[in-house]
Amino acid sequence: xCVWGQAEPLNSNGQNSLLEEEEEEEEEGEDLxxxxxxxxxxxxxxxxxxxxxxxxxxxFPSVxxxxxxxxxxxxKATEExxxxxxxxxxxLSDGPSPVTPPASLISPHLPHxxxxxxxxxxxxxxxxxxxxxxxxxxxxxxxxxxxxxxKSPQATVRRRFSDFLGLHxxxxxxxxxVGYLVPPAPEKSIVGMTKVKVGKDDSSSNEFVEKRRAALxxxxxxxxxxxxxLKDPDLLTFLECxxxxxxxxxxxxxxxxxxxxxxxxxxxxxxxxxxMTESDTWFEEKQQKFENLDIQLxxxxxxxxxxxxxxxxxxxxxxxFAKSAAMLGNSEDHTALSRAxxxxxxxxxxxxxxxxxxxxxxxxxxxxxxxxxxxxxxxxKGVFDQRxxxxxxxxxxxxxLQKKRDAEAKLHANKPEKLQxxxxxxRELEGKVQQGERDFEQISKTIRxxxxxxxxxxxxxxxxxxxKYLESLVQTQQQLIKYWEAFLPxxxxxx
Amino acid sequence: xxxxxxxxxxxxxxxxxxxNNDTALIIDIxxxxxxxxxxxxxxxxxxxxxxxxxxxxSVPRQxxxxxxxxxxxxxxxxxxxxxxxxxxxxxxxxxxxxxxxxLGEGEATMTKEEYTKMKQELEAEYLAVFKKTVQxxxxxxxxxxxxxxxxxxxxxxxxxxxxxxxxVRRKNAKEMFGGxxxxxxxxxDEVIISGIKEVDDFFEQEKTFxxxxxxKIKDSTIKAEKMTRxxxxxxxxxxxxSATLSSISADDSTAIKKHFEKLADLFEKLRxxxxxxxxxxxxxxxxxxxxxxxxxxxxxxxxxxxARALADxxxxxxxxxxxxxxxxxxxxxxxxxxxxxxxxxxxxxSGKRELTSFKGRRVVAFRxxxxxxxxxxxxxxxxxxxxxxxxxxxNAYAIMKLALNVVTSRPFP
Numbered sequence: 001x002c003v004w005g006q007a008e009p010l011n012s013n014g015q016n017s018l019l020e021e022e023e024e025e026e027e028e029g030e031d032l033x034x035x036x037x038x039x040x041x042x043x044x045x046x047x048x049x050x051x052x053x054x055x056x057x058x059x060f061p062s063v064x065x066x067x068x069x070x071x072x073x074x075x076k077a078t079e080e081x082x083x084x085x086x087x088x089x090x091x092l093s094d095g096p097s098p099v100t101p102p103a104s105l106i107s108p109h110l111p112h113x114x115x116x117x118x119x120x121x122x123x124x125x126x127x128x129x130x131x132x133x134x135x136x137x138x139x140x141x142x143x144x145x146x147x148x149x150x151k152s153p154q155a156t157v158r159r160r161f162s163d164f165l166g167l168h169x170x171x172x173x174x175x176x177x178v179g180y181l182v183p184p185a186p187e188k189s190i191v192g193m194t195k196v197k198v199g200k201d202d203s204s205s206n207e208f209v210e211k212r213r214a215a216l217x218x219x220x221x222x223x224x225x226x227x228x229x230l231k232d233p234d235l236l237t238f239l240e241c242x243x244x245x246x247x248x249x250x251x252x253x254x255x256x257x258x259x260x261x262x263x264x265x266x267x268x269x270x271x272x273x274x275x276m277t278e279s280d281t282w283f284e285e286k287q288q289k290f291e292n293l294d295i296q297l298x299x300x301x302x303x304x305x306x307x308x309x310x311x312x313x314x315x316x317x318x319x320x321f322a323k324s325a326a327m328l329g330n331s332e333d334h335t336a337l338s339r340a341x342x343x344x345x346x347x348x349x350x351x352x353x354x355x356x357x358x359x360x361x362x363x364x365x366x367x368x369x370x371x372x373x374x375x376x377x378x379x380x381k382g383v384f385d386q387r388x389x390x391x392x393x394x395x396x397x398x399x400x401l402q403k404k405r406d407a408e409a410k411l412h413a414n415k416p417e418k419l420q421x422x423x424x425x426x427r428e429l430e431g432k433v434q435q436g437e438r439d440f441e442q443i444s445k446t447i448r449x450x451x452x453x454x455x456x457x458x459x460x461x462x463x464x465x466x467x468k469y470l471e472s473l474v475q476t477q478q479q480l481i482k483y484w485e486a487f488l489p490x491x492x493x494x495x
Numbered sequence: 496x497x498x499x500x501x502x503x504x505x506x507x508x509x510x511x512x513x514x515n516n517d518t519a520l521i522i523d524i525x526x527x528x529x530x531x532x533x534x535x536x537x538x539x540x541x542x543x544x545x546x547x548x549x550x551x552x553s554v555p556r557q558x559x560x561x562x563x564x565x566x567x568x569x570x571x572x573x574x575x576x577x578x579x580x581x582x583x584x585x586x587x588x589x590x591x592x593x594x595x596x597x598l599g600e601g602e603a604t605m606t607k608e609e610y611t612k613m614k615q616e617l618e619a620e621y622l623a624v625f626k627k628t629v630q631x632x633x634x635x636x637x638x639x640x641x642x643x644x645x646x647x648x649x650x651x652x653x654x655x656x657x658x659x660x661x662x663v664r665r666k667n668a669k670e671m672f673g674g675x676x677x678x679x680x681x682x683x684d685e686v687i688i689s690g691i692k693e694v695d696d697f698f699e700q701e702k703t704f705x706x707x708x709x710x711k712i713k714d715s716t717i718k719a720e721k722m723t724r725x726x727x728x729x730x731x732x733x734x735x736x737s738a739t740l741s742s743i744s745a746d747d748s749t750a751i752k753k754h755f756e757k758l759a760d761l762f763e764k765l766r767x768x769x770x771x772x773x774x775x776x777x778x779x780x781x782x783x784x785x786x787x788x789x790x791x792x793x794x795x796x797x798x799x800x801x802a803r804a805l806a807d808x809x810x811x812x813x814x815x816x817x818x819x820x821x822x823x824x825x826x827x828x829x830x831x832x833x834x835x836x837x838x839x840x841x842x843x844x845s846g847k848r849e850l851t852s853f854k855g856r857r858v859v860a861f862r863x864x865x866x867x868x869x870x871x872x873x874x875x876x877x878x879x880x881x882x883x884x885x886x887x888x889x890n891a892y893a894i895m896k897l898a899l900n901v902v903t904s905r906p907f908p
Binding site: 289292293296297299300303304306307310311313314317318320321323324325327328331332333334336337340341344455458459462463466467470471473474477478480481484485487488491492494 | 704707708711712714715718719721722724725726728729732733735736739740742743746749750751754755758761765854857858861862865866869870872873876877879880883884886887890
């Protein structure tokens with residue numbers, strides 16, 4: 001998936017022009033990549049990463065080997081594939097390349113199965129959308145199995161932030177309590193939105209918008225990759241319908257808010273006091289593992305935050321020094337030295353941009369990924385808790401059943417209507433218990449499956465991001481060498 | 496703590512031009528001792544001059560002794576026309592000490608490995624400060640020894656040779672001059688220098704240039720320092736990231752384990768190099784700027800003294816006119832006027848020489864350091880690039896990608 005951060009609104013033939021642009025940019029994009037990274041091996045890494053992953057992990061058996069080796073995917077190729085053909089190209093994520101954003105702002109390639117989502121951002125055109133802004137989603141899906149689900153192979157829709165929250169709310173309510181890991185939606189941010197609302201066109205509000213756009217893109221991709229969630233009618237509506245009913249009551253809601261809604265306060269208290277006799281060591285192990293992982297990821301995220309912060313600081317200080325060196329160069333009366341100092345100032349200016357870009361990579365690649373996973377682990381904890389709750393409910397029903405049985409035994413002789421009532425109650429309760437046992441078994445099964453999938457996805461995600469990050473480091477060092485090598489003769493020219 | 500440092504004097508000399516050209520008098524600081532707050536320098540002299548008692552000798556000196564020597568030279572009337580090499584700044588271990596303190600407080604939050612690495616990093620920083628201070632004291636002495644006039648100064652010889660504690664002498668000097676004069680100089684010179692009506696083009700230009708250049712170089716020094724400090728912070732962050740990645744990798748049982756391990760390893764390697772980039776930048780850039788900022792202040796002091804002499808001369812002229820008017824004390828007034836004129840001329844002549852050679856010295860030093868800095872930046876970047884490539888190649892995907900590219904015979908861009 002490519003990040004597409006244009007600020008121009010879609011024109012009247014919204015979709016068509018978009019497509020044209022995409023097709024052109026597809027070619028340019030390749031060169032863009034080529035130009036910035038001079039190591040061919042590295043280039044091909046990011047391109048075909050998800051490809052080999054699908055091969056090695058054989059997650060998607062419908063993919064035939066010969067097809068998936070095609071690297072020259074473009075939208076054109078997608079359209080060409082007829083809807084009836086038995087095999088499908090696994091749509092690799094290379095969509096239109098970014099026009100303006102720096103190479104480092106490329107969002108992680110999330111391996112996907114049949115779908116790729118492309119998020120772009122349009123400036124707000126109307127003033128009456130208080131808390132929200134428009135996002136354009138480009139969805140393309142040629143997969144045969146999903147053909148019945150999607151009306152067309154491509155769709156571009158405009159969505160508001162609250163629409164995303166609404167979608168998540170629906171999905172969470174529907175699927176969380178039966179053990180599915182519903183990816184959490186990005187958080188609301190009052191501070192960030194206020195800046196954008198006020199209309200500040202500075203770097204921090206642009207940054208906020210970009211951060212949100214990238215987060216929403218990742219969110220959608222994760223949700224769409226989930227085999228069960230993909231089939232959900234609300235998700236399909238979200239991705240396809242041109243007009244979505246305005247999501248209500250999302251004002252106070254965020255991803256975490258939804259979670260809270262699902263887990264009522266009483267349950268929260270219960271959670272603390274429920275001591276579940278875990279018959280399955282697998283769950284115990286996993287829970288412990290996730291607890292540990294959570295702590296570690298948070299720590300890592302914290303360190304990364306610090307790194308981003310310091311690198312930004314370094315960038316700012318380098319810029320300040322560059323200006324100062326330029327002034328010093330102007331003041332210097334020895335001609336050659338004056339020139340060298342001015343050149344030094346220029347180099348430092350370029351270095352400043354490098355630091356800025358690297359901080360961007362630090363953030364958008366590593367820090368955001370970690371943040372996503374920390375929130376995902378929150379979901380994992382949620383489903384674990386849900387399982388415990390179901391267990392508790394089962395225990396409660398069992399207890400009640402036992403009580404009723406005891407009561408019935410006592411009633412036996414005396415009152416026939418009461419006896420009948422008691423027996424009816426018991427039958428009802430027995431049914432409830434059976435259902436409870438089934439539910440519990442089901443959720444345990446679902447969680448196992450989900451965690452298995454989650455772990456696989458985690459491996460893929462992280463591997464991909466690590467490679468991308470390493471590429472960004474390569475880029476930075478290569479540029480540094482270039483700049484300083486250009487400066488060296490200037491310094492030597494001082495006589 | 497006691498830190499003994501054996502300095503290689505040729506390595507540490509960087510901000511000043513190659514001194515010690517005159518083999519008749521060679522000075523260096525081969526080692527120094529750090530005891531709590533006090534640094535004890537061993538000043539070693541090798542000489543062929545007969546004015547010294549021995550050809551090869553060493554004495555222990557403190558920072559305050561250097562300051563005494565500097566101040567004595569500044570206040571010597573004879574040297575008013577010379578640029579007195581700037582006094583070395585006081586050894587400042589504040590920054591690493593503060594960091595060490597913070598580290599101690601945060602020890603509980605880190606793993607043992609992390610703590611050890613941070614401590615190592617801090618000890619390196621401590622050592623760097625130490626080396627810097629030795630260098631800057633050494634350069635001061637070498638500037639003196641290579642100056643045709645200053646190298647013959649009696650107090651300088653005492654400093655080099657006197658094998659007793661200089662403390663007593665220092666105290667006497669302080670009583671004589673006090674800090675008053677120095678303070679007065681600092682606040683007054685700007686005003687006087689700018690206010691004086693300059694007769695000589697050369698000095699007019701120098702005045703304008705030096706005043707402007709001083710403020711610019713001072714600003715650059717501050718900004719360069721901030722920049723190198725930020726750089727060090729980034730390198731320190733790598734330590735924490737590496738440590739956490741290591742512990743995640745240790746706990747992980749999935750396919751990602753090795754990747755985290757390799758990444759942790761890479762960050763650890765990178766941080767060492769980034770640290771060196773920061774400290775090289777500091778030595779070649781920040782310290783260079785800082786040294787010449789002080790040197791320019793010394794040049795400004797020279798201009799001040801000359802301006803004072805000019806003012807004195809103008810006053811003596813006025814006094815002479817007055818005396819002629821009153822027909823009283825004319826010979827004294829004439830003599831006074833002559834003296835002032837002589838002094839002024841001497842200062843101007845000597846000052847011109849000094850300022851010209853100063854410019855040459857400055858250009859050479861800048862050239863040397865800028866070249867060295869660029870070369871080091873390139874060297875470090877290449878080293879880091881190699882490390883990152885290795886990490887990429889270690890990653891299995893790199894190889895797989897290679898294979899895939901071969902299979903699809905897509906031409907390498």
